[in-house]
Amino acid sequence: MDYKLFFWIVVTSIFSTIPLPxxxxxxxxxxxxxxxxxxxxxxxxxxxxxxxxxxxxxxxTIVYAIIKVLSILLTLVVDITLFKTVFTSSKIVGLILAVVSVILLSYE
Structure with a gap:
């Protein structure tokens, strides 16, 4: 996956996340x-x-999965910063697994 496409995937994830809060x-x-x-x-x-x-x-399938995982990560960050949601150990594990999944899906 090239950097230009990954840039657009990140932008798409941001646009997917902004309406939620x-x-x-x-x-x-x-x-x-x-x-x-x-x-x-x-x-x-x-x-x-x-x-x-x-x-x-x-x-x-690959692009949509990456967009959704990045959106979940962004939503978690927004939820913690704006709405003061508690950051539990299960959320930390989920965050780590989400980052690993984006890395694995990005490589061909």
Whole structure:
């Protein structure tokens, strides 16, 4: 897998992750701010375009798995930093396994 494709995979993972804390914030607010939903919709529209870019260049099973694992890692980081989620030992093990899976899937 070349570096250009991996760059687009990382960008796709970021665009996949950004709407999640926005939606979580929207659901927790007493007065709903529809701007969170609108921004999430915009990111998901761009996400479709990014999927077209990355799936055009590589096997969908490998690329999609890497995107999802990177999204999970980013979601974990966002959840810990923004929402003060506790970092347990099982999350550490899951994080290590996720990193190993991305490394293994990246090599041909």
């Amino acid at each position: 926005l939606i979580k914030t929207y659901t927790k607010e007493k007065i709903k701010n529809e701007l969170y939903v609108f921004i999430s919709i915009v990111f998901n529209i761009f996400l479709i375009y990014l999927y077209i870019i990355v799936f055009n260049n590589e096997s969908i």
